[in-house]
Amino acid sequence: MKSGVTAADARIQRKLGLGPRPNDPLDLDLETWLDMQLDAEPDWRALNSVTDMSEQIVPWPGELSWSREERVARLQKLRRGREELDASNLPEHERGKQARMLDRQYQCKDMDQQKFANGCIYGRDQVNRRLANFWFNHFTVADNGHLTVNMMMNHYEDAVFGMLKESFGDMLYASTTHLAMLSYLDNIDNRGENSKHARECGCFSGINDNLGRELLELHSVSPARNYVEDDVGGAARILAGWGWTYDDMQFPRGASVREPYVPYFAEPGSKTVLGKNYPHGKDALRLLTDNLAADASTLDHLSDKLAVHFIGEGRSGTEVMRIRQAWVESGGDLRRIHRTALLEAANSGEKKFLTPMLWIFQLSRMSGAMVFQGTTDDVRSENYWQAARIILGELAHNFWLRRQPNGYSDLKADWISNEHFDRRVRYAGFIADRCRPQLQADEMIRKYGFSDSTASLVAQGRNRTEKFILLACSPEFMEV
Amino acid sequence: MQRRQFLGLGAATAALAGIPIHGYTRDLPAGKVVLIILEGGMDGLTAVPPVGDPSLLQQRRSLVATNPLKLNPFFGLHPRLSEFAGMLALGEAAIVHATSIPYVRRSHFEGQNLVESGIRQPFAIKTGWLGRALDEARLSGRALAVDTPLVIRGAKAYDNFYPSSIQHSSAPDSRLMGLLSTSHEAAATDAFHKLKRIADSGDRGPRVRDPEGLAFSTGRAMRGPEGPSVAVIRIPEFDTHANQGVDDGLHPELLALLDRVLNSLKTGLGPEWKNAVAVTATEFGRTIQENGSRGTEHGYGSVGLLAGGLLGGGKVLANWPGLREKDLYDGRDLQSTLDYRSVFAACVEAAFGLDHDLIAERVFMEPKLARTHDRIFG
């Protein structure tokens, strides 16, 4: 498709990505820029420290990145440490203190949030990050205990970011079988009523349909598919046996962190979902996710969801159809689907209201301010209020918060309120005063080509801070 | 395993709406309604177990608290609801059992939408039943969660209440808020305008935001005839698929939290408690039987708790459907024998003095909605 818009200027970068940084070029050809962005490899960079007067951008340190296996090993150490502590004779408060030290030593979640935020601000792959964040919200995993919250970042990196160039079916399967998801939606407790486990040990076994239900309702076909309880049950029975908890020090036979399928807990026999039969065994799940990924209702549901996210709530039926068309023609190839959706967004006159996370990432990038703590900052004490978990939590838009599996809303009405705006005003002022922006409001207006009406609004500010707040909260900055 | 930490439960929110307009609403009763949304699906059979029903122990022995408070020969109350028990004893609380909104598809998101919209079709309407009730009672003037819950959205937009906590930040400046308000449109204009109004009022009242604190502040803010008429408090995490807990644990902790929220609300409302009714709502109950992970799945019928001085005497109201296999909905859930919107309607009638037929038709769009006002408040 030939686009009417030709240059990847600041507005386009904000609409399709996370916004330009002060030194990014603003005159590249749109499609050239877009292809470069879509082909980019994950670019994990970060600030060194918010207290460092000169902004130093460094690669995210390897010792603060953990693979799936390393995460599980850390959780096991944490668990063992806690067990030893519980068995010790230390006084209560001393135990509490040591438990906190264990947490700091082995928990991954705080650093994960730093890595996530820094990547979004300093990464040169802003479009893929925007896309990864979209899918991370679609496949919601959130804090519901140690296992999930400490595996989440790996879900982001492996099941979402790592799948952007694969098919939707690949992503759906990768996400469904990831320990973070299996644990978040309780599938680690989903055990077949007639499983070997149930028969042999007479233990309490039963289906937990949480993941099976959300797989249909949220992740793929949506309720528009008119499935019934039996379909949910079928999906749950296919999922029985997927998942494993780290309290067992050994991997159960046949399972690995990457493929945590435990036949011992699986429900024997064939299952039926949406009129299709699935055989017994591990492979049934891949068949199921592939069928769901290719279902017409999934294409309808997700083409529209992408359109709302990038184009806006006023997306047209034609725009959605063209995204769906790309889906059909490419057989669910995400890069092609994304490219189509993004070009539709670039050429649309519709506006999308920036959710708080998008807003603060764009404000941080475009102003060049040092908002989020860096790799050497202490997330629990020194400047803790600049930790990613605090800032995104305060904005009520943090993937790591406890929340429900339908993810954050993309609708404007859900993010407009005096309390939401109170936070934006406060953070804009905070960034202007304390985070050393490289570009002040006037400079951003000139560099990024904000409109005259925004310029005249900002001109009414009586000092740098006021001008910064007025720009950050102007209609043109909040909606693009 | 993975016992959840409740200190971290910061996601509870509160919102206020419906400040009377002078010379407009003088003749109507000045009652207050507080809706407490229990998100995730509360297990009504755990909160208020029908201990007199012989099938209870057969169906879910493992989920009944060891020592439920005995309300009467038929119904017990979970011991973690002790403050609420006190309200029942004093005649300022009521329970409605075997009830649900008319929704049986067991999806949180559709169910939560319907709890707030008050109609039958999910996502079909952009206003909520309390918002429409305020419109009918002409209480939809200006008002005071980070979000504006659907349930109070009516003809006008409302403020909300969940104070920010941003170290080294400054409160919004009145002049800037005025500038932003005029540069934006529609709802965004309103939101900035409200910030300007707050800045102008110089109100630096307590900014507290744990669930009990929110309930306390909410109650305090509602005091007096000038105070907002409705509030919504949201308590998440009732979706207990695993390790639900019986005497202790997840669900009992949540009941205890609800108990403290009701108590804080009562303290906050002070003298206004006598004109108030707090009513819980949840999108569905939970399955009658335990699942394989010591939790329960999404069900149908549940229980509603009401508290406040508007209520007339402690009681449990129900058209009890029974718990034998043949009595259950779909063979697995407590049947609902009462459209819970009837209870909402009774609260609106009691607080705002609106005619039931009007509430049924204009607020719930269900002309035949049963009137339960006299049974609950009589």
Add this chain to the structure above:
Amino acid sequence: MNNLRLSPVILAVSLAVGAAQADTRCVQEFLSRTAFDPGPVDGLWGRKTEGALKGFLDQVVGDPSYRAEKSATAEICRLMSGPRSEELLSAASLRDYYVTLDPDSYVAASTTAFDFSGVDVDTGYSGICRFQIVRILTLENNAFDWLSRGTVEIESGTLKFDKNSHEWRTGGLSDGTFLAKDANLKIDRNGMVHGRMPYFNYVVGPGEAARLPRYAELSYKHEPGEEYPDGTSYFLDTGSPSQIPFFRLDC
């Protein structure tokens, strides 16, 4: 029909029985559509029907002239099928299971109510002391952080927090109104303090939201290895073992 010979007496009796059964059935039919379950709709008067009817009359009709008796079923059936039928049906969609809890055992206690009956309050004592609320971080190096501090005025044995003192600072709601208003503390003849008080387990920085206080009973802490060198320390019994706040008084 012409050949039928029935004694008029027998006819009258069977008609009466038939009518009574029909009235019972009418009542049962109505009740079976309500929350007052009469058992099977069989026209037979029994305990279940009587109980359901009694509940219905008490809770819904509320007119003592209607009695839950078999002989009244004709009249009640007329009521049930009369103009009030719909209204009664709707009102009877719920049954009231009266709560029989004893209100006396649920007298609402204030957050700082305390029984001083066993305490020999030193009503003659007045003076000014400094207070701190501290939280113990570790016993090893005696490290703690303070949560609130300021001045306490003792008047006739009753402690009052003086929020106007220049060094006053509290966490939580930073104006400390709760401490000034809610504390219920008295000093005894041995110089020991008793009672209940609010305390704040957070210090709140500028721009941050406050928290409500917790309430705790004061108990004197005197265990080997857990004494503090300066002033008198009281353990604040919060019911939470992970936080051990102390109230410390220097007079």
